[in-house]
Amino acid sequence: MNIGTASSNFNYLNLSQGSPAQSTLSAQVSTGQDTEQSKALELKQDKEQQESDDKKIQELKDRDREVRLHEQAHAAVGGQYAGAPSYDFETGPDGKQYAVGGEVSIDVSEANKPEDTIDKMQVVRAAALAPAEPSPQDFKVAAEAQQKEQAARAEVAKQAVEKDTNDPGTSSSQATSTANSRAINAYNSHTEFNPSEASGSNYNAFA
Template sequence: MPGISSVAPVSATRMITPVANNARRDSLRRAEQEVMRQEMSIRSQGDVTSTVYHYEIGPDGRRYITGATVTYKEKVDEKGIPRADKGASGAGDTTERRASDTGRVELTDDSKARIKAVEREVIAHEAAHKAVGGQFAGPVAYTYATAPDGTRYIVGGEVAISAPEGRTPEETIQIMEQVKRAALAPGSPSAQDIQVAAAAAAAQMRALAEMAKRDAAEAYSPESTGRRSERWGEFAATA
């Protein structure tokens, strides 16, 4: 049976947003749109080699892009002079520019606390998968986001669970039971976690069906019937 990949990145906890926070949310949306507009403008000036987005958690719990650091190679004319700046250095130079938002504010203590709460939740979530998955669990892989203050925060993660088929149906059932427990180990399993548990349960059902088919074949085979009669006779004599 192919390995089962468990654990999708954990989404930030959604919170009920008071009406008073709608203005802040709208402001973050506008800032995100402005950052994306400026990024597209920078992309039109050269070959972008990397983009690092900076995020802020809004009052609705969603991550909004509030800035981006774009690294690109400037386009040059036939004389090797960058088109964006005739007095700049020659071809192939790598330039770094920041696409900043309009009216962006630094992270508040409340925003930092929310981000750290998400980070703690992700770490605990993946640790639960890892601990219960045991030998079938791979290393934890985290997803990071860079906040406007330059700090990298963990915003998601995953643990790959590779569960081979057992040598017997009974062994397969035991392996899949551990996969189910690993997938549902966190206090709040994600939708992907639940899907993995369901896939493991389906594998168990197939193994049970295989066991039933095997047992039925053995039960009605002449050789098996003779062996069972002999065993029952020995059991009766011993009793």
């Protein structure tokens, strides 16, 4: 009776504990599944990161091209009155530098003669509006150049009136008529542009 009881207890213990080989196999299968899932997750994350980097790089390339074309347009049209383009850079995910902003300095001072100021401000205004999409700063420079051009035209007209009024060889009515005619012509047109006579030191910048 006692032997039978002992035998039953022994069998019960063996069944409840299970086989060591079976436990090891289950652990290996579980570990293998976790590793595969982890690798799959890493691959997914790497792919998403690469797509994000590629998108960012393309955006930077587009911006770089846009900025350089914009500033080069200012410099090309501005000629002697414009400085060389300068750029602000951003490092992309690929480690390369891309231009994301820039400017070109421009001489907006009046020339020595009002006639030359007219020519100069026409160049400055054209340079300000040269890019396909001028910035608010570009429009500001263009407006400043136009204002100075108008002031120079008014000065040329004023000088024409004074010259004819002070001419002793003409009558008062002739002087007035001639002066008015010359003033109108002077305001609407000007002498040939001579770059050597145009100079100044006041600078602004295109954005």
